Amino acid sequence: MVESSWDIAMRRIDAEFDVPQFVASSLVRKIAASEFRLPATDRVKFQRLPDHVIERIEQIVRDAYLEASEDVGREILRERFWQQALTARRDLVADGELISEADFRQRLGLTQRRVGKMLADGRVFSMAVDNVTYYPALLADPALDRKRLQEICRIIAPAPPESRLDFLSAPRGSLGNRSPLQMLGDDVDFKRLRQAAVAWAAEWSRTVVRMYVGEHEEEPTDAEPLYTAAAEADPRSPLWQRASEALHADGNEWPLGPNPDIRKFTLFVARQVAGASMLTPEACVQIIVDGELIQIRIVAAPGTALHSETFAREKRESLVEIAKRVVSNLCKRFSSTMSGGDE
Structure with a gap:
C-alpha cells in the first residue's frame, strides 16, 4: 500500500523526535495548510520545541508531500486528507486486513449484541469504508492472546x-x-507494552486549563486569559485529575513569568482531541479570594455536584497556587468522577 504524505510525515517525525502524537498531528496539519511553514501566530503554541526542531519538521512535511507527489492548497487540504484516509481503508479491505462484520463475528463466534458491547467498552474497534462497517482481521487472529490484545485495545481507545x-x-x-x-x-x-500503550493513548487528547480575571459562566471571547496550562491526558481519566495534571505540567504553561495578584478569577477546563482546533468545554469554577478565605463556586462540571464552599487561604499563595489547591480539593472530593464523555 502506497503511503500518503501524512503517513510519511508522521512516521518520520516519530522516528526523529520524541514528540507526542497530539503535537505532531497538529504541526503537520498547520504546516501543510500554510505553504509548509508554521505560521508565526501559532509558534507560541509550540514554544517547548526549539526553532531548529520546527524547521526540521517543516522540511519533513514538505519532503513528504513531494515524495508522495502531492500539491496541496489550503482550501483543499481537509478534503485531500479525507480522501487519503478513504483510499487507505479501501486498500485494507482489498488486502483482507479489514473484514466484514459477519466474517468477524463468525471467526470469533460472537453474537451481534456481544460485538456491540465489546465496541462500547473499547475491546474491539471498527472502521467505516464507503458506509460499510469493517473490523481489523488481526482482532480475530486465533494465534494471538485475545484477552491481552483486547486489554491493549481498551487502553488505546482514545485514538x-x-x-x-x-x-x-x-x-x-x-x-x-x-x-x-x-x-x-x-x-x-506485555507489562512493557501496557505502559507504552497508556503513554501513547494519552497523546491523543489534551486537557487545557485557562483562568480569566472576574466572574464568568462562559469562557470570554474578548479577553486574554491570565494563565493557561495544558497536558496530554487520557480523556477517560477523572476530570479534576486531568485538570490537576495540566496545572502541574512543567513547561507547558504560559505566561511563564510571575503571576498577578488577582482576588477574583474564573477557571475553565476544556478538552481537545488530536488534530482538532476547537476545544470542548468541561468545567467552570469561580474563585474569590476574600482576605484569609477562598470561596469557590462550581458553575459547570459533568458528574460534579454544583455547589459553593469556603476554605482557608495559606499565606502568600499566588493565583496559580490557589488554583492548584482548589483543583486538588475537587480532585479528592470527586476522585471517582469520570469525564463527561464517559458518564
Whole structure:
C-alpha cells in the first residue's frame, strides 16, 4: 500500500523526535495548510520545541508531500486528507486486513449484541469504508492472546481507529523495534507494552486549563486569559485529575513569568482531541479570594455536584497556587468522577 504524505510525515517525525502524537498531528496539519511553514501566530503554541526542531519538521512535511507527489492548497487540504484516509481503508479491505462484520463475528463466534458491547467498552474497534462497517482481521487472529490484545485495545481507545490499527501492527522504536502484536505472549513484554500503550493513548487528547480575571459562566471571547496550562491526558481519566495534571505540567504553561495578584478569577477546563482546533468545554469554577478565605463556586462540571464552599487561604499563595489547591480539593472530593464523555 502506497503511503500518503501524512503517513510519511508522521512516521518520520516519530522516528526523529520524541514528540507526542497530539503535537505532531497538529504541526503537520498547520504546516501543510500554510505553504509548509508554521505560521508565526501559532509558534507560541509550540514554544517547548526549539526553532531548529520546527524547521526540521517543516522540511519533513514538505519532503513528504513531494515524495508522495502531492500539491496541496489550503482550501483543499481537509478534503485531500479525507480522501487519503478513504483510499487507505479501501486498500485494507482489498488486502483482507479489514473484514466484514459477519466474517468477524463468525471467526470469533460472537453474537451481534456481544460485538456491540465489546465496541462500547473499547475491546474491539471498527472502521467505516464507503458506509460499510469493517473490523481489523488481526482482532480475530486465533494465534494471538485475545484477552491481552483486547486489554491493549481498551487502553488505546482514545485514538482514531486507523491510528489504533497502526499502533498494534507496526514496529515501534520504544518497544525495541517490535510491534505490540509481538509482545502479547511474554509477561515481561506485555507489562512493557501496557505502559507504552497508556503513554501513547494519552497523546491523543489534551486537557487545557485557562483562568480569566472576574466572574464568568462562559469562557470570554474578548479577553486574554491570565494563565493557561495544558497536558496530554487520557480523556477517560477523572476530570479534576486531568485538570490537576495540566496545572502541574512543567513547561507547558504560559505566561511563564510571575503571576498577578488577582482576588477574583474564573477557571475553565476544556478538552481537545488530536488534530482538532476547537476545544470542548468541561468545567467552570469561580474563585474569590476574600482576605484569609477562598470561596469557590462550581458553575459547570459533568458528574460534579454544583455547589459553593469556603476554605482557608495559606499565606502568600499566588493565583496559580490557589488554583492548584482548589483543583486538588475537587480532585479528592470527586476522585471517582469520570469525564463527561464517559458518564
